[in-house]
Amino acid sequence: xxxxxxxxxxxxxxxxxxxxxxxxxxxxxxxxxxxxxxxxxxxxxxxxxxxxxxxxxxxxxxxxxxxxxxxxxxxxxxxxxxxxxxxxxxxxxxxxxxxxxxxxxxxxxxxxxxxxxxxxxxxxxxxxxxxxxxxxxxxxxxxxxxxxxxxxxxxxxxxxxxxxxx
Ligand code: FES
Ligand code: FES
Numbered sequence: 320x321x322x323x324x325x326x327x328x329x330x331x332x333x334x335x336x337x338x339x340x341x342x343x344x345x346x347x348x349x350x351x352x353x354x355x356x357x358x359x360x361x362x363x364x365x366x367x368x369x370x371x372x373x374x375x376x377x378x379x380x381x382x383x384x385x386x387x388x389x390x391x392x393x394x395x396x397x398x399x400x401x402x403x404x405x406x407x408x409x410x411x412x413x414x415x416x417x418x419x420x421x422x423x424x425x426x427x428x429x430x431x432x433x434x435x436x437x438x439x440x441x442x443x444x445x446x447x448x449x450x451x452x453x454x455x456x457x458x459x460x461x462x463x464x465x466x467x468x469x470x471x472x473x474x475x476x477x478x479x480x481x482x483x484x485x
Contacts, residue, residue: 328388332357333401343389347381348372350388351398359399359428363457370456373429374398380436380455399428402435410476411435411469419461420469426458434470442477444470 329338339354351357363371365384372384375397402409411434421427437444437452449470458466
């Protein structure tokens with residue numbers, strides 16, 4: 320039992336209205352994971368450094384670990400669960416799979432969401448533009464060569480060109 324005041328938060332998450340009553344201090348990352356059961360959004364540093372918790376809020380990249388759920392009342396949130404179409408991987412996910420853009424996968428949801436944001440504004444990014452855009456996401460095991468290759472492959476797909484057949 321808690322004496323803490325609860326606040327009703329209602330969000331559009333991956334196109335579906337979801338709501339819960341939570342304390343004002345509840346982080347969006349905790350709201351997604353523990354209130355909505357969307358564990359695809361990972362939590363690493365909890366201080367806005369690693370990018371594992373990256374989601375899209377109203378189409379803009381955001382750190383869900385440094386955002387309170389009550390701050391985004393009524394907003395459209397997109398998480399990694401919103402990428403795939405049932406059992407069919409999203410093209411960005413398919414590119415990461417084929418181009419060795421992940422190993423343990425802990426950082427991957429954040430990289431996927433950042434890539435989605437990048438390609439929505441630039442469907443033909445250079446290597447340096449990719450590295451610059453993804454500089455807020457940290458991977459500790461894959462190395463960035465495979466990740467950049469994955470994003471290039473996803474960009475090709477976004478432009479309707481067949482990606483690499485690895
Ligand atoms: S968990 Fe949010 S930036 Fe690291
Ligand atoms: S794939 Fe393991 S941390 Fe990036």
